[in-house]
Amino acid sequence: MMKKIALILPLTIGALFVVHAQQTVRLYNGPAPGSESWKNPERTDTIPGANVVFVSNITDPTLTIYKAKKPNGTAVIVCPGGAFRGLAIQHEGHAVAEWLNSKGITALVLKYRVVNAPPGFDPQFMQDMQTGNSARIDSINMPFVPLAVADGHEAVRYTRRHAAELGIEPNRIGMIGFSAGGTLIASVAQTYNRESRPDFVAPIYAYTPAILGAAVPQSAPPMFLAMAGDDPIAFGNPDLYKKWRDAGRKAEIHVYSSGGHGFGLRKQGLPSDSWIIDFETWLDMQNLLVTPENATSRARFEPAQLAAWKEQGEARRLNDWPWLQRYAEDNKKLPTLKNGEKRVVFMGNSITEFWSDTDSAFFAGKPYINRGISGQTTPQMLLRFRQDVIDLKPAVVVIKAGINDIAGNTGPTTLEATLGNIASMAELAKANGIRVVLCSVLPAYDFPWSPGMEPAEKVVRLNAMLKTYARKNNCVWVDYHSAMKDARNGLPKELADDGVHPNLAGYKVMEPMVEKAIAEALK
Numbered sequence: 217m218m219k220k221i222a223l224i225l226p227l228t229i230g231a232l233f234v235v236h237a238q239q240t241v242r243l244y245n246g247p248a249p250g251s252e253s254w255k256n257p258e259r260t261d262t263i264p265g266a267n268v269v270f271v272s273n274i275t276d277p278t279l280t281i282y283k284a285k286k287p288n289g290t291a292v293i294v295c296p297g298g299a300f301r302g303l304a305i306q307h308e309g310h311a312v313a314e315w316l317n318s319k320g321i322t323a324l325v326l327k328y329r330v331v332n333a334p335p336g337f338d339p340q341f342m343q344d345m346q347t348g349n350s351a352r353i354d355s356i357n358m359p360f361v362p363l364a365v366a367d368g369h370e371a372v373r374y375t376r377r378h379a380a381e382l383g384i385e386p387n388r389i390g391m392i393g394f395s396a397g398g399t400l401i402a403s404v405a406q407t408y409n410r411e412s413r414p415d416f417v418a419p420i421y422a423y424t425p426a427i428l429g430a431a432v433p434q435s436a437p438p439m440f441l442a443m444a445g446d447d448p449i450a451f452g453n454p455d456l457y458k459k460w461r462d463a464g465r466k467a468e469i470h471v472y473s474s475g476g477h478g479f480g481l482r483k484q485g486l487p488s489d490s491w492i493i494d495f496e497t498w499l500d501m502q503n504l505l506v507t508p509e510n511a512t513s514r515a516r517f518e519p520a521q522l523a524a525w526k527e528q529g530e531a532r533r534l535n536d537w538p539w540l541q542r543y544a545e546d547n548k549k550l551p552t553l554k555n556g557e558k559r560v561v562f563m564g565n566s567i568t569e570f571w572s573d574t575d576s577a578f579f580a581g582k583p584y585i586n587r588g589i590s591g592q593t594t595p596q597m598l599l600r601f602r603q604d605v606i607d608l609k610p611a612v613v614v615i616k617a618g619i620n621d622i623a624g625n626t627g628p629t630t631l632e633a634t635l636g637n638i639a640s641m642a643e644l645a646k647a648n649g650i651r652v653v654l655c656s657v658l659p660a661y662d663f664p665w666s667p668g669m670e671p672a673e674k675v676v677r678l679n680a681m682l683k684t685y686a687r688k689n690n691c692v693w694v695d696y697h698s699a700m701k702d703a704r705n706g707l708p709k710e711l712a713d714d715g716v717h718p719n720l721a722g723y724k725v726m727e728p729m730v731e732k733a734i735a736e737a738l739k
Contacts, residue, residue, distance in 0.1 A: 243277040243370045250363050251275055254332045260305075272302035273332055277367040279374060280325040282313040283383065286668040288320035290504045291384040293371045293414070297395025297478065300330050300357040300364065300426075307480040308394040315481060319496065319505055320668045322384050324375060328367035328400065331360050354426065361399070361426050368404040369412040376411060385508055390416040390437075394480060395449065398422025402456060403429055405437055413437065416502060418495060421477055424452030432463035439467040440498045442491040444475030470494050510664035510714050529591070538599035542589055550585070550608060558611035559583045560734055563597060563604065563641070565620050566590035567658060567717060575723045585610070593626045594618060594637035601641050606648050612737045613645045614730060616655035616696075618678050619716070622671045623663050631674065635681045642691055651737040652691040653730070654682055659697055661706025664714045672705040692733045700725055 256273045279293070294316070296308035303309065305327070313323035372389060379386040391414045393401035398419030405417045406429025418440040439460050443450040453469065460467035475488020483489050496505070503511035532539055553559060560583060562568050568588025572579050579586065587604040589596070594617045605613050620626075621634040642652045656679045660671045679697050686693040700722065702708040707715050711722035718726065 240278050240280045241374070243279065243367060243374060248275065248277055248329060248363070248367070250366070251329055251332070256332050256334060261302075268304050269306045270298060270302045271305045271327065272298075272330060274303070274327055274329050275332065277329055277370070278327045279371055280310070280313070280327070281382070282317050282323040282325070284317045284320050284322050284668070286320050286662060286670060287322055287383045288505060288507050288668075289383075289385040290320070290388045290390070290499075291322040291324065291375055291379075291382060292316050293368075293375060293389070293391045293401075294323055294325045295328065295368065295391060295393035295397030295400050296325070297393070297397045297421075298330065299353070299423075300360055300396045300399075301333070302330055303327060303397075304394070304478070304480075307482060308397065308478075311481050312392065312394075315492065318668070319499070321499075321504070322382055324371065326367065326371045326397075328371075328397075329360065329363045330396075331357060358426065361403070362428065364396075364400050365403040365407065365428055368400045369408065372404065372408070372412045372414050388415055388504060388508075390414055390418065390504070392418040392420065393422065394420045395423060395478060396426075398450075399424070399426045402427045402439075405439065406430075406432060408433070416440070416504070418442075418498075419453070419456070420491070421447055421450040421479075422453060422456070423449055424456050427456070432459055432465055434463075436460065436463065436465045438465070438502065440495060441467065441469040442472070442488075442495065443470075444472050444477070444479065444486075444488045446474050447477045449477050468498055506664050507662075509709070538596040539589055539592070540600055540603060543587055543600075543604050547603065547608060553609060557583055558738055559585060559608065560612045560614060561585045561587055561605050561608055561610040562614045562616070563601065564588040564614075564616040564655075565592045565597075567619070568616055570717060571723055574718070574720055575727070578723065578727050591620060591625055592617075593620045593629070594634050594641075595629075596626065598637045598640055601644055605641075606644065606650070610650055612651045612653060612734055613641075614653040614655060614694075614734065615641055615645075616657075617641075618657045618682070619660060619671070619675070622657075622660075622674045622678065623666055623669060631678045631681060634678060635685060638682065639685055639689075642685075642689065646689075653694060653733045653737050654686045654691045655694040655730070655733075656682060656697040658712075658716075658718070659701040659705050659707045660716050661702075661704045662715060664716060676705060692737045694729050694733045696726055696729065699729065 254275045258273045258275060260269060260271050262269055294309055294312045296303040296305055298304050309325045313325050316323040375389050376386045391401040399422050401417045402419045402422055404414060414437050416438045421443045441453050441457055443453045457467050457469040470491060472487035475484060475486045479488045481492060499505050562584065565588055568586060569590050572586045585608060597617055615638060617638055618634050621629050645652050657675045660675055663669055663671060683693055700707060700711055711725065712718050
C-alpha cells in the first residue's frame with residue numbers, strides 16, 4: 217500500500233470552516249443495507265496535534281447540501297478521505313463545498329460508511345501506517361470498501377432524483393474525492409449503472425489498489441487526477457490515468473513535484489497548492505462553470521480559439537491596454553465629412569461592437585461610426601476617447617458603458633469611479649462641440665464569463681447615477697434598462713441568448729430608442 221510514511225490520515229493543520237449547509241439528508245430510509253448490525257456509535261474527534269476534525273463509525277450515511285447563491289446547474293458530490301477509518305470532514309469536505317459554491321456549483325458532502333471499530337485510535341493501525349504494513353491495513357479495510365462505494369452510488373442516485381429541487385441539471389453531476397474518497401469515486405466510475413453514473417470525477421491523491429471494478433466502461437466519465445510526486449500513497453494515480461486513456465476515455469493528470477499526502481485546500485507554499493487552480497480550469501474547459509445556456513453559446517468556439525483570444529488579450533494588456541491600435545487604421549480611412557453631414561460615433565463595449573454584425577442594416581447608409589470594443593471598461597474607453605471620438609469630429613457621440621466595470625474586467629472598481637469616467641468622456645465631448653447621448657447599462661442577471669457576481673442590483677444603482685448626471689448636465693438619456701429588463705432585472709432570453717449580449721430582437725428594441733435620442737441631440 218505504501219512505503220515509509222508518517223500517516224495515511226491527512227494530519228494537516230487547516231482552518232475549520234463554519235458549516236452553512238441548507239440541509240442534511242439521509243441516504244437510506246432505514247438502516248443502511250449491509251451494516252444493520254453495527255453497534256459502535258458514530259463519533260467526532262479532533263486528531264491530536266493536527267486540528268483535523270475526524271468523523272468515525274458512520275452507520276447512517278448522509279449528504280450535507282450546500283446550495284450556491286448563483287447556481288450554474290452543476291453539482292459535485294464531495295467525498296473526504298481518512299483511510300476508510302473515518303472522514304476528514306472539514307478540510308476535505310465542508311471547505312471544498314464552500315469553494316465549489318463560490319464557483320456557482322451546488323455541493324453535497326457525503327458522509328459514507330467506514331470501518332466500524334471500538335472507540336479511540338487504534339495503536340496497531342498507527343504502527344502499521346508508520347511501518348507500511350499495507351497487507352494488514354487492507355485486510356481490515358477491504359470488507360468495508362464495497363459499503364462505502366455503495367453509498368457513493370446512492371449519493372449519485374439521490375442527487376439525480378432530486379435535481380429539480382436542488383436547482384441542478386441531471387446530466388451535470390460529478391464527484392470529487394480525496395485519498396480514500398478518491399478510491400470511492402474511482403470505484404463508482406467503474407461500477408455504475410444508468411442511475412448512478414457520475415458525469416465527471418476528480419480523484420485527488422487516491423489510493424488506487426483498493427479501487428473496485430476491473431475494467432473501464434465504454435461510457436466512463438471524464439476524469440481529473442491530481443497528486444504530489446512525493447506522495448507515497450497515491451503512487452498508482454498515473455496508472456489509473458493510463459487505464460482511462462487506453463480505454464479511449466477523457467482524462468487529465470497533474471503531478472506536482474512536492475506537497476505530500478492530504479493537502480486538500482491547505483496552502484503549504486508548495487507546488488501542490490496550485491491543484492485547485494488547475495481543477496477550476498478543467499471544470500471551465502468542460503463548460504461546467506457556466507449555465508447550460510451559456511455553455512451552448514461557448515460551444516460555438518473551439519478551445520484553441522478561446523485560448524488564442526486569451527493570449528492576445530494578455531499581450532494587449534501589457535502593450536496596448538486601451539487598444540489604441542484597434543481602430544487606428546480605420547480612423548485614417550474615414551472619408552472627409554460632407555457639407556452638412558452630421559456624423560454619429562457609437563462608443564462602447566461588446567454590445568456596441570457586435571451591433572454592426574448582428575444588424576448591419578441599421579448602420580448601412582447612415583453616418584454612424586461604430587467604435588465599440590468587446591470587454592472594455594470605462595478607463596480604457598476614456599484613454600482612447602480623443603482618438604476614437606473627438607478626432608473623428610462627430611456631431612453626436614452615443615456612450616454606452618459600465619457593465620464590464622461591474623464585471624471587474626480590468627480589476628476592482630467602484631460605481632462612483634465608473635460614473636466619473638463616463639462623465640469625463642461626456643465633458644470632453646461637450647468641450648469639443650460634440651453633443652452627448654448617454655445610455656443606460658443593459659440589464660444583466662449574471663455573467664457567462666464570470667458567474668456568481670450578482671450584477672443586477674449594481675446595474676440598477678449605476679443607471680440611477682447616470683440618469684441623474686445626464687439630467688443635470690444636458691445630456692440626452694436613453695433608458696434601455698427599463699425597456700428590456702425582466703422580473704429579475706436581467707435580459708430575457710428572447711432578447712439575449714446569453715443574458716448579456718442582445719440578439720437581433722434585442723437590438724431591434726434598442727434601435728428606435730437611440731435614433732430618437734440622436735434626433736433630439738441634433739435639434
